[in-house]
Amino acid sequence: xxxxxxxxxxxxxxxxxxxxxxxxxxxxxxxxxxxxxxxxxxxxxxxxxxxxxxxxxxxxxxxxxxxxxxxxxxxxxxxxxxxxxxxxxxxxxxxxxxxxxxxxxxxxxxxxxxxxxxxxxxxxxxxxxxxxxxxxxxxxxxxxxxxxxxxxxxxxxxxxxxxxxxxxxxxxxxxxxxxxxxxxxxxxxxxxxxxxxxxxxxxxxxxxxxxxxxxxxxxxxxxxxxxxxxxxxxxxxxxxxxxxxxxxxxxxxxxxxxxxxxxxxxxxxxxxxxxxxxxxxxxxxxxxxxxxxxxxxxxxxxxxxxxxxxxxxxxxxxxxxxxxxxxxxxxxxxxxxxxxxxxxxxxxxxxxxxxxxxxxxxxxxxxxxxxxxxxxxxxxxxxxxxxxxxxxxxxxxxxxxxxxxxxxxxxxxxxxxxxxxxxxxxxxxxxxxxxxxxxxxxxxxxxxxxxxxxxxxxxxxxxxxxxxx
Amino acid sequence: xxxxxxxxxxxxxxxxxxxxxxxxxxxxxxxxxxxxxxxxxxxxxxxxxxxxxxxxxxxxxxxxxxxxxxxxxxxxxxxxxxxxxxxxxxxxxxxxxxxxxxxxxxxxxxxxxxxxxxxxxxxxxxxxxxxxxxxxxxxxxxxxxxxxxxxx
Numbered sequence: 001x002x003x004x005x006x007x008x009x010x011x012x013x014x015x016x017x018x019x020x021x022x023x024x025x026x027x028x029x030x031x032x033x034x035x036x037x038x039x040x041x042x043x044x045x046x047x048x049x050x051x052x053x054x055x056x057x058x059x060x061x062x063x064x065x066x067x068x069x070x071x072x073x074x075x076x077x078x079x080x081x082x083x084x085x086x087x088x089x090x091x092x093x094x095x096x097x098x099x100x101x102x103x104x105x106x107x108x109x110x111x112x113x114x115x116x117x118x119x120x121x122x123x124x125x126x127x128x129x130x131x132x133x134x135x136x137x138x139x140x141x142x143x144x145x146x147x148x149x150x151x152x153x154x155x156x157x158x159x160x161x162x163x164x165x166x167x168x169x170x171x172x173x174x175x176x177x178x179x180x181x182x183x184x185x186x187x188x189x190x191x192x193x194x195x196x197x198x199x200x201x202x203x204x205x206x207x208x209x210x211x212x213x214x215x216x217x218x219x220x221x222x223x224x225x226x227x228x229x230x231x232x233x234x235x236x237x238x239x240x241x242x243x244x245x246x247x248x249x250x251x252x253x254x255x256x257x258x259x260x261x262x263x264x265x266x267x268x269x270x271x272x273x274x275x276x277x278x279x280x281x282x283x284x285x286x287x288x289x290x291x292x293x294x295x296x297x298x299x300x301x302x303x304x305x306x307x308x309x310x311x312x313x314x315x316x317x318x319x320x321x322x323x324x325x326x327x328x329x330x331x332x333x334x335x336x337x338x339x340x341x342x343x344x345x346x347x348x349x350x351x352x353x354x355x356x357x358x359x360x361x362x363x364x365x366x367x368x369x370x371x372x373x374x375x376x377x378x379x380x381x382x383x384x385x386x387x388x389x390x391x392x393x394x395x396x397x398x399x400x401x402x403x404x405x406x407x408x409x410x411x412x413x414x415x416x417x418x419x420x421x422x423x424x425x426x427x428x429x430x431x432x433x434x435x436x437x438x439x440x441x442x443x444x445x446x447x448x449x450x451x452x453x454x455x456x457x458x459x460x461x462x463x464x465x466x467x468x469x
Numbered sequence: 470x471x472x473x474x475x476x477x478x479x480x481x482x483x484x485x486x487x488x489x490x491x492x493x494x495x496x497x498x499x500x501x502x503x504x505x506x507x508x509x510x511x512x513x514x515x516x517x518x519x520x521x522x523x524x525x526x527x528x529x530x531x532x533x534x535x536x537x538x539x540x541x542x543x544x545x546x547x548x549x550x551x552x553x554x555x556x557x558x559x560x561x562x563x564x565x566x567x568x569x570x571x572x573x574x575x576x577x578x579x580x581x582x583x584x585x586x587x588x589x590x591x592x593x594x595x596x597x598x599x600x601x602x603x604x605x606x607x608x609x610x611x612x613x614x615x616x617x618x619x620x621x
Binding site: 018 | 520524526528529536538561562572578580583586587588590593
């Protein structure tokens with residue numbers, strides 16, 4: 001009888017090793033061959049592929065989630081470390097007799113989660129955020145740096161063109177930012193359906209980006225891609241003889257087709273209606289007071305950050321610039337700066353409401369917000385849309401209406417702080433800065449009041465990542 | 470490296486007056502603070518309790534190994550206590566903890582120290598060792614028993 005296994009506990013100091021020791025000594029007494037990998041503070045005694053292949057049964061004595069894909073097709077017995085310590089003989093016996101064992105499926109992380117309680121939607125979204133975050137941070141900062149060369153420096157047609165600024169803008173804006181929503185959707189889909197979900201998710205996200213539905217479209221697309229793939233890959237039974245070909249060809253083909261059609265017809269079409277409807281509404285708005293229009297600008301700018309609502313108002317405001325009306329674009333810029341700035345402030349003021357990673361990415365939000373790169377707020381919005389988006393809308397509405405009511409105008413459509421201090425760009429800088437500060441504070445306070453403290457379980461996860469346990 | 474290098478006779482407590490987990494943590498943390506192993510006993514106790522909340526660190530035969538990785542720890546060490554049966558500190562086998570190894574680990578412990586701690590955790594699965602530790606009457610005896618284990 002050959003037995004292999006893994007032991008792991010959250011702290012990785014004691015129970016991991018006690019469980020391994022107890023199982024090992026008990027098994028050796030009975031004359032079994034055993035090898036236990038200890039995933040403690042560091043992983044030791046690592047099981048090789050041959051070890052696993054040669055084993056008759058696998059025992060996992062774990063108090064946290066571990067990767068099961070290595071054990072695909074093997075008979076696996078999973079217990080807590082405390083049970084392994086207390087009842088080692090019984091655990092061994094049950095494992096050998098196939099009592100309470102299961103067989104993890106090929107190539108599948110969703111099975112791992114199925115056995116330890118279903119992952120929530122929140123986990124899927126957070127996984128998407130983790131995929132997306134590098135694009136947002138690196139891309140945003142590169143764009144901000146290109147602004148530092150001068151606001152027109154990345155435009156080849158401008159006489160202020162600078163080749164480095166052009167390249168940075170191409171890398172950050174055209175490439176990294178373009179991959180943001182696809183990465184989000186691919187991350188969400190992979191979390192739901194394992195590796196098989198990656199490609200359908202990527203396709204769904206790219207369609208969302210191209211179709212103009214922005215990150216909200218990407219979230220819907222990612223979830224859709226994940227569940228469709230999971231269904232096709234794991235719930236449809238096929239004969240073992242054709243299983244390989246089924247997984248390789250049929251699964252991606254069906255998943256991508258179904259998800260793609262859904263995105264094109266069910267998501268993109270309504271989005272373009274919304275876009276048209278909103279544009280018409282704005283065109284027909286006629287005379288409104290500055291304050292009301294400012295509120296509208298703020299709410300729309302922060303509602304979907306790059307989606308149709310945001311796009312219709314910013315395009316409309318840029319259109320007004322050509323007619324010589326320069327106040328709405330100033331309000332737009334303001335409303336686009338406060339979401340990341342407000343969140344950055346919130347991560348400082350309300351530390352217990354954010355995970356460690358969020359607090360870290362909050363730091364980059366200072367730069368992104370100051371540069372009018374609203375996308376910096378998206379990872380926070382994805383993680384907790386119902387509480388975060390209204391807070392962003394409120395702060396942006398306050399900022400934009402102050403800006404409009406004070407009649408602030410801007411000669412530049414973009415650039416944030418990089419253009420604000422250039423003489424003659426902003427006509428009333430003190431009021432503009434006041435609007436910025438007010439909006440930032442409103443968003444920060446609202447986020448702080450609405451968001452729930454990070455739960456202990458999530459805290460523990462971030463502690464594990466910090467290497468504390 | 471030898472396990473005795475992580476032991477300090479001054480951190481070994483024999484006190485049957487201690488009857489709750491709370492008292493136990495308070496007493497050992499105070500001892501560690503007095504002897505310069507931790508900076509702040511309250512912080513350390515908080516970290517111990519956080520680990521305890523996940524699952525009790527009681528093992529078997531009246532042994533427990535409360536442990537924490539904590540910013541408050543200056544140098545990694547293993548403290549020992551033999552106390553009265555703690556009714557609020559159950560072990561896996563239903564017994565009440567009376568012998569405790571408390572592992573204090575700094576935030577950035579090196580591999581050697583973590584290795585020693587896992588070595589001790591493994592040794593505690595040995596019934597004979599547990600019996601002899603329980604019978605020990607003073608720090609010298611405990612130290613002698615553990616020193617005999619050597620290291621790896």
